[in-house]
Amino acid sequence: MKCVECGLCKGKCPMVRAVLKETASPRMKGKLHNMERADKLAYFCALCGMHDKECPYNADVPVIKMREKLVKNGVELSKTKEMVENIKNHGSAFKE
Amino acid sequence: MTLIESLKAIVGEVNASEAELDRIAYGNAKAVVWPSNAEEVHKIVMLARRAGVPITARGAGVGLRFANDIIVDMSKMNSVITVANDYVEAEAGVLLDDVNKLLKGKVFPVQPESAKACSIGGMIAANALGIKAMEFGKTGKWVEEVKMVDGNGICLTLKGDALRHVVGLRGATGIILSAKLRLSDAVERTAELLKFNTLTAMQEKLDELKNDADVRNIEFMDEISSSLLGFGMASHLIVDYAGDKGMLKGAEAKEAWDARKQLPFVLGQKRYLNAHELQMPLESITRFLNLLRKDEVPCYGPIGLGVLCPVFRDDSSFASRTDYVYRQFNAKKRKTSNPETEKRVLELKAHYDPKNILSRGKFI
Numbered sequence: 001m002k003c004v005e006c007g008l009c010k011g012k013c014p015m016v017r018a019v020l021k022e023t024a025s026p027r028m029k030g031k032l033h034n035m036e037r038a039d040k041l042a043y044f045c046a047l048c049g050m051h052d053k054e055c056p057y058n059a060d061v062p063v064i065k066m067r068e069k070l071v072k073n074g075v076e077l078s079k080t081k082e083m084v085e086n087i088k089n090h091g092s093a094f095k096e
Numbered sequence: 097m098t099l100i101e102s103l104k105a106i107v108g109e110v111n112a113s114e115a116e117l118d119r120i121a122y123g124n125a126k127a128v129v130w131p132s133n134a135e136e137v138h139k140i141v142m143l144a145r146r147a148g149v150p151i152t153a154r155g156a157g158v159g160l161r162f163a164n165d166i167i168v169d170m171s172k173m174n175s176v177i178t179v180a181n182d183y184v185e186a187e188a189g190v191l192l193d194d195v196n197k198l199l200k201g202k203v204f205p206v207q208p209e210s211a212k213a214c215s216i217g218g219m220i221a222a223n224a225l226g227i228k229a230m231e232f233g234k235t236g237k238w239v240e241e242v243k244m245v246d247g248n249g250i251c252l253t254l255k256g257d258a259l260r261h262v263v264g265l266r267g268a269t270g271i272i273l274s275a276k277l278r279l280s281d282a283v284e285r286t287a288e289l290l291k292f293n294t295l296t297a298m299q300e301k302l303d304e305l306k307n308d309a310d311v312r313n314i315e316f317m318d319e320i321s322s323s324l325l326g327f328g329m330a331s332h333l334i335v336d337y338a339g340d341k342g343m344l345k346g347a348e349a350k351e352a353w354d355a356r357k358q359l360p361f362v363l364g365q366k367r368y369l370n371a372h373e374l375q376m377p378l379e380s381i382t383r384f385l386n387l388l389r390k391d392e393v394p395c396y397g398p399i400g401l402g403v404l405c406p407v408f409r410d411d412s413s414f415a416s417r418t419d420y421v422y423r424q425f426n427a428k429k430r431k432t433s434n435p436e437t438e439k440r441v442l443e444l445k446a447h448y449d450p451k452n453i454l455s456r457g458k459f460i
């Protein structure tokens with residue numbers, strides 16, 4: 001099921017709790033996904049799974065798929081690029 | 097200075113935005129501003145007043161749909177000020193769920209289905225209705241005091257009768273800064289889950305229950321709702337009793353209510369997402385339910401209060417003729433503006449917001 005944009009997942013989302021802005025919410029990601037729009041905002045997610053757990057409608061906000069699409073289109077954050085390079089060269093995202 | 101520059105001068109660079117993504121997130125708002133204290137809210141209102149720009153306060157945005165204004169998101173005003181034995185005082189942006197977690201042996205008795213995300217300010221402004229509405233009423237019944245900045249930029253404390261000038265008015269008279277809410281004891285109720293094969297039998301039982309002094313709540317679930325919850329294909333009433341009268345005690349009573357709490361979402365999963373909240377004259381209920389049944393429109397609600405919520409799918413043909421049907425049954429949609437409220441808001445606006453900058457277009 002598509003996100004119905006009710007916002008009930010927001011209360012427990014650690015990103016929303018941290019920045020206290022709707023823009024950071026899973027609902028916003030659901031909205032962008034519904035608009036078939038890929039945006040770097042998909043990286044602004046802790047991938048903790050809380051929005052899936054909290055969604056009373058069992059809707060799908062597929063953040064990983066949204067990221068996959070971004071990567072395929074060459075849209076990455078400098079930090080994620082750096083992490084990928086670190087994994088390739090040092091076997092660890094943090095060069096350790 | 098442009099408007100956005102002026103807003104940034106008040107709240108700081110990161111707390112005002114007209115960036116596209118922020119505007120989309122806030123329902124196509126023109127700009128969004130995130131104040132952190134009363135002083136900033138006051139300055140935002142004064143700025144909007146000078147510029148003649150409409151602004152709309154927002155809590156968690158679980159009820160607010162339209163924007164097209166400057167949105168004042170109250171999420172950063174999220175401090176719980178006091179938790180006392182019989183009241184709690186909190187800033188408007190505090191989530192009800194966060195208040196709930198702080199209470200021991202006491203409860204805030206109005207718990208809407210959106211309880212895990214809605215804010216205190218949003219609940220007061222919408223006069224939200226909770227799950228056991230017959231016993232506990234709406235949010236307004238539990239509000240002791242509200243601090244707000246009105247449309248003149250004046251910081252006011254409203255108490256007693258004056259609370260009617262803010263509760264349920266969706267921010268049209270002022271931006272709520274904080275509120276003092278009364279608490280109730282966490283009382284346990286016994287309950288009964290009653291099954292009916294005919295609506296006539298249910299109506300008879302309802303008449304009997306209405307005269308029972310021990311009855312605290314009566315909640316209705318139609319056949320579709322009941323069957324989705326696994327209760328079987330028949331209409332049901334959940335009845336709450338003070339004392340020992342109900343067969344379901346403790347965890348069993350809670351289980352029946354927990355199932356009911358899940359109902360809007362179980363219906364939502366089947367694409368029944370558009371709920372109307374109707375105030376029905378009691379004598380119309382059976383006839384109205386028969387009509388919904390014919391069109392396979394599920395319905396539930398605190399029937400003991402005469403409130404029913406039919407729920408429509410996006411593709412429902414019934415949904416397009418509801419206004420006509422509701423008129424026939426003398427049913428009033430609760431959250432729709434009507435001439436009476438508009439007249440009252442107009443009178444209050446003359447005093448609290450003569451330039452009509454707050455929640456413009458919501459009522460007038």
Ligand SMILES: Cc1cc2nc3c(=O)[nH]c(=O)nc-3n(C[C@H](O)[C@H](O)[C@H](O)COP(=O)(O)OP(=O)(O)OC[C@H]3O[C@@H](n4cnc5c(N)ncnc54)[C@H](O)[C@@H]3O)c2cc1C
Pocket residue numbers: 006007008152153154155156157158159160161170188189207208209210213214215216217218219220221222223224225226227266267268270271272273455
């Ligand atoms: C799935 C779902 C279930 C729901 N269940 C219920 C229910 O059981 N009962 C019920 O009554 N409602 C229900 N609602 C509607 C909504 O959740 C409530 O009205 C809730 O009180 C809104 O709170 P909020 O913080 O999200 O407010 P918002 O949605 O942000 O705002 C609601 C209104 O209040 C105004 N407002 C918000 N904050 C302030 C402030 N600080 N000062 C002045 N005005 C302000 C806004 O301008 C707006 O008009 C439900 C909504 C959803 C999506």
